[in-house]
Amino acid sequence: MAASAAGLLVVGVALIIKHDPLQQPLALDPTTGWEEISWPLSPTPWWPSKAFVCTSATCGGDMTLYVRVKVGFCNCAEGIADDGELERIADFADLSRRHEPLADGKPIVLAGLKGRVRAYRMQVLGTSGRSVAAIVIGLNSGCDAVVATGVQHSPEEADTAARERAIATFLERQPTMQWTRTALGL
Numbered sequence: 001m002a003a004s005a006a007g008l009l010v011v012g013v014a015l016i017i018k019h020d021p022l023q024q025p026l027a028l029d030p031t032t033g034w035e036e037i038s039w040p041l042s043p044t045p046w047w048p049s050k051a052f053v054c055t056s057a058t059c060g061g062d063m064t065l066y067v068r069v070k071v072g073f074c075n076c077a078e079g080i081a082d083d084g085e086l087e088r089i090a091d092f093a094d095l096s097r098r099h100e101p102l103a104d105g106k107p108i109v110l111a112g113l114k115g116r117v118r119a120y121r122m123q124v125l126g127t128s129g130r131s132v133a134a135i136v137i138g139l140n141s142g143c144d145a146v147v148a149t150g151v152q153h154s155p156e157e158a159d160t161a162a163r164e165r166a167i168a169t170f171l172e173r174q175p176t177m178q179w180t181r182t183a184l185g186l
Helices: 002-018 083-089 160-172 174-184
Strands: 034-037 049-054 063-070 096-101 106-110 113-124 131-141 144-152
Touching (some): 063 174, 083 113, 083 131, 106 131
Antiparallel strands (some): 049 063, 106 113, 113 131
């Protein structure tokens, strides 16, 4: 009887996970150049995560975008109000050996969420010291944060402003924002 109960519990949990809207692929318009891929970084069962690639001219060339919702992780009183808070919530530990900012960050508002954006140069983990450009956007709702990191893969210099616009536009698209709002409980 205990084995049957345990089996039913496993099936029940599997069905919940299968129908969890946060686990379902996003319905992306293929003409945008963005495609969802499997999460390639260390798994975080308590933080919903999605990864996307874009190879179109819209994105400025090959780029991977990592989007993670971090519940209860940011400064509840001030949000992501400065570069120190943005860097603290960023996913550098999973992505890079070293990183350095290319400029000061600046405030940003996307789909009603306030935050900060900043460009970086970083050495990607798993490579022989190859340096790439990255854009980090952190948005918050109360104590919860959404962190989006766009990593350039092409060797040429990135047009930071164009990549920032491409990421911001993608984050504001209906499927992405709906997923983000669901993950944040909004």
